[in-house]
Amino acid sequence: MQHFTHPPLKNGILKWKVITSILLVVIPILLFAQTKPISGIVKDENGNGVPYVTVTLKDGSLATRTDSAGRFSISAAPGSVLVLSAVSYEKSQLTVGSKSQYVITLKSLTSQLGEVLVIGYGTQKKSDLTGSVSRVKGEDLKLLPTQRVDQALQGRAPGVSVQNTDGSPGGNTVIRIRGSNSINGDNSALIVIDGLQGGNLNSLNPNDISSIEILKDASATAIYGSQGANGVILVTTKLGKQGKAVINYTFDGSVANLNNKPKLLNAADYAREINKVRLAQNGNGAQPQPIFSDAEIAAFQQNGGTDWVDQVYRPAYTQNHQLSVSGGSEKVSYLLSGAYLNQEGILINSAYDRYSIRGNFRAEIAKWVSFGANLSTSKEKSNSALFGGSINYPANPVIAAPRFSPTIPVYDSVGNYSAAALRYANPTLWNPVASAKEPIINNGTIHNNINAYLEFKLLEGLTLKITGGAILTNIDDYSFYNNKTFTGLAKNGSGNIFADNNTYFQNSNILTYDKTINKSHFTITAVAEQKYTKDFNSTINASDFAVQQTGVFDVGGANTVTTASSSSERVINSYLGRINYIFDNKYLFTASIRADGSSVFGSDNKWGYFPSGSVAWRASEEHFIKDLHIFSDLKFRVSYGVTGNQAINPYQTLAHISSGFNYPYDGTDVSNLGYSITSTANPKLKWEKTAQTDAGLDMSIFNGRLEFTFDYYNKLTTDLLLPRVLPSYSGLSSILDNVGSIRNRGIEFSISGNPFVGKFSWNTGLTFSANRAKVIDLGGVDRIGFASGGFGGQSVNSVFMYLVKGQPYGEMIGYGYKGVWKTSEAADAAKYGQLPGDPHYDDLNGDGIINSKDEKVIGNSTPKFIFGWTNKFTYSNFDLSFLIQGSKGNSIFDISRIALESPGGTSADLLNRWSPSNQNSSIPAIIDQATRAASGLVSTVKIPGSSANRTSRWVEDGSYARLKNITLGYNLPAAISQRFHVNNLRVYVSATNLITITKYKGSDPEVSSYTGNDAQFGSDFGTYPQSKIFNVGLNVSL
């Protein structure tokens, strides 16, 4: 690039305006700038000429091929870029200079096996791996308009399930590696960012990422001992490369819209529905009058009503800016980056903001000492009205909006929020616009990650790396509900302040010895590590505000203030060792052991030991395989190891007396403080233990054009921390004990390939994961129920999610719903005291009574398999990428539908309700009380009221396949961009959630309203819906 004679960068930028204004004129001229013939020869690493190499001008205007000796000739202007591509060789670029003859060496693709992967406490050549490790490269993430790293992992690695359980800005993502091992413990993978354990993916700027490695089998994860059972995600951030500094700027803008608007009744149809319900109340000779007159209905028909869904959702705009500078010299390299994300949510008054700054630095200070530091800070702020199933439903705008009567305007005649219609609708339902708009909610988090290291090369092959790191997290949440809100009115203003200060320190001292003796290669790693976490938090709850204007910002204005605080500490001291032994590049062995001493374990079990071992055979290095000339890699792997899960919280092994049991025992206005015994000590308590066996195969054929990885695994988790049920006469319900067991077995594979290379290239990859989880033991009880039924009002208050001993994980248990009794089945219906049009339940035991004995499995929340299919096409300067991902075989219990489809509901499906002339509907008829009384039937449907809707009527197939993302990009031809001092300029358009194929009737199949525990997964109630997003973006690097 020396041939540029333009002034320095700064002036170049100043000239931009002028340049862009005449761009249209200049481009054609540039394209025909003076060209000259050049020739060259393409060789491989051994110096032999490579035939059939496609040689293209980067702007795509010309192309040719090398001859049998590897020679080519082409016309090109100085400064233009030639792209050389050939099957089984890495792509190469050449900038045309003043010379007319060139020699280019292409690297064989098989050398990708020499790719170095990050593993726990070290790195390893991909070819030397004996465990199951998946890698996602930073540049793959970059092709998509990604704002969040966790979401970007979806569909990209086999065995890794990523689920966006809600669609809120900054919302929740659940990542599971090879299923869920634990019931009460956390099932999230350990996140390690640049060696610092316990990081947060959300706070990362995706552009800063160099690579993400996912450790899956025990051979890879056992090195993380008592934190490794759920897999490990290793994130490595970027450092600058030697050479000129690179400035990179990315802009992404998007607009999001509600993805799947529920189909609801219009005001006139709703009024008719209400009348129908009212007129049916004619029992005991009553003669009810319709609520709405014909004139009123006609008026609704004419003028329409309120579309509450439109009232609470909006098109939401997002902007995302990322700027980085990176570079380095022989001894120093650096990266500085900053990013700002400003995301609106589609629910009014919801948003997410993130500022992040990173500085990475590495320097060699002497031949044998180098040091480095990774510093990053992020500030996140999110606000949204509360949503999800755990929120008291009247106050949840997501639930209330589709349910609220369309016959009511948003504001009443004096401009106040309208209340629910007392006479015909659920009177507790709160105006959804008020519920969304009025609360002041702020959830703020600041993460500071500080990580520094010194690395000593002590002897040939012996290095010592001393790292010191800290993660400092500050949470600062507050909320205020005024009297226009459900919560606020009940408490005359309700405010909450929560502050949490969490500090984590980690010191790891890593000694690595690397040695080759003849055909033997050893790598020995020994680590001493100590970690310390301290948490201190405080809460203020204030209510009964004399002054609502200042609200939570001056809790002095509240008559009732309650405060709480708590503090905890956690210490983990660890020693670990690992040895890799490779003989003749064919036989690979790895063994590791880690000892973890943890303060949270019971006093009888302070130390845990986690061993692993694995072997691999690189068959492709054997002569008889080599001679086949098919495999560039063929490796068989087997591993076994034990990992743990520290599901215990600090002090959980001790007996507790807890505050908060206050009561006006004295009989005065101020309650007495009550302290209750809430648990008894268990000094034996220890980690959950997962023993995992893995057998895998890595294969690469056609010189790396097609790669295939397959793994089978079998994980048995024992010593699960479960509340061991105590007789409740002991005054305690349970004691935490290591009792349960769960098994996860599965297969996963990925196929990736490059069917086309050259001017038109296609890179494609498929990942497939099938996991089967089974509950082996629950410690003396046959099943454990998990509340996931919503907060009153839906008649599913009783539990329907269960873990059942001997059965698959995630069973839904309830009553079978077989539709509606048809007129032709009147006689059968009468046996149950039902009329045609009444619901038809499955009488499992045929005893003529529908009661708890007829409960059965009505669904399962875990998918049979999940998959992801990534594709990248490039043609000339265009690139097109898309990701299709999905899930098959999981059920969703759609609680949201219950109220919509019940009598007096708002679902458009009610128009298709059963009637004598519409026999095939699954929505029961409204049978008037007089008709029912006249029939003289006595119902034998004895489903308790609280379980009335715990039926398969609301269970749906949650399988889906979706075009998660599609992106079309265009790179400005280098020949042009370089004239403006721009190395690369890419513009793109992109769409997220464009097409979803599913039978699921709810808003989105990728949902879970209850995520506190994996066993609660699979129900949909009032969750922030997903959106369809369109992006435009720009990436410039200078």
Next chain:
Amino acid sequence: MRNLNLFTKKTGFQLVAILILLSSCKKLQEEPKSVITPNNFYTTTTQIQSAYTASMSLLWSRNQGYSAYMDDFNQDDQIVRGDLNISENYGAELWAAHYSALLNINTAIKALKKGLVGVDQGQIDDLMGQGKFLRAFNYFMLVRIFGGVPLITEDTPDPVNVKMARSTVQQVYDQIISDFTDAIAKLPVTRSADMRGLPTRDAAKGLLAKAYLTMATFPLNKPENYAKAAEMAGEVIDSANYSLVPDISTLFSVANQYGPEMMWSFNSNAQNQGPDPRIWSDMRGFGDICAEPTWEQAYPKQPRKDAFIETTLNGVLYYDLGDYWPGVKKFQYDAPADFAAGRSVVSMPIIRFADVLLIFAEADNMAKGAPSQKAVDAINRVIDRANGHVINSEDPLATTSMTMAEFDNKVIMERDYELCFEIDRWFDLIRKHILKQESLPDYQINFSDNDYLWPIPTNDIQVDPLLTQNPGY
């Protein structure tokens, strides 16, 4: 860069050694700062009281205990929506709440026996009296709901390894009598205004009278206890420490929350609201406690009915509104704004003077075989007030000319009306063994003799093989 020469290879090796030795400078033993363990608690008067406070909180606070699970008693004939279809695990929450309360009470009693440093004997006696009173009350609820239950006093056995069997109903009552008797000896006769919610001697006597009365009836059926019940209740009446609130419509007002009629209750205040007030006012059954229309229609027309039951919504009678039920007005006497906003403070009576009068009337009549003048006077005080101190043919006064059975019926009926929705009717139906005959026709389909006891919680049956289940579950 010169300075870097300080790092020689030798110092490098020293570093390794130091680091490995320095590792684990933090200890693995936990020393919690924000957690209290039983070893360092129950050493002061306040801490003992905090255990009692917690025991009551477990039984009466929002979403806890009777505040949340009162609708379990809808199998009676007062509360709407029962069906006598008593399922497995019915009432388990109340069982658990009582035993959690007992764990705290027993632990406090044990600590009291060891003595408190620097606390005078009078105060220790009062605290001990409260502990015994609370323990007796908890067992009295348990034995009536579940029958014979595991009897735990003081030391709670190791919950993992020790299994317990159920004591007999008689054994549980023996403990109740012993505890109430001890409480009567130790509790003061009156309480100062700042301690008006604490139990008194007469509250203990009233509850002991109720316990004797229950022992005289089903399931023990030991009539010799009638006289004891009458004696206890008579002592409360004669001592005149408590009296009826003359105007029935102010009985449940905040002003009368603690006396002169209220003797001991589940207390509510602004910080500890009991149930959401909507459960009393909502006449559509979103709240759980509405009145059975048939029961409402049978209720004698009198000022008491107007004070206790709400039959209109915005001026329209509930049965003209379609799916509406009568509301429970007796617990709506808080300031209307507070009530509407769900901030109402309503206490739930456990023993009040009207109850004592009716206990006396019933026990005296049954002990003597005929209504005495004193028994007639006792019940008539309640009836007279219910009628607004006028003669009312819908609810006539009792007379000594009534037979024992007639008078007994009258008392039970009066209890039904006077103590409605106070978690009392169910126990009358049980102890008088009239569940089937008093049930609504709809419920009777599902009636069985096993309905007289609720099931022992499934959980306890599963983990403790020594526990026997009540018949029919």
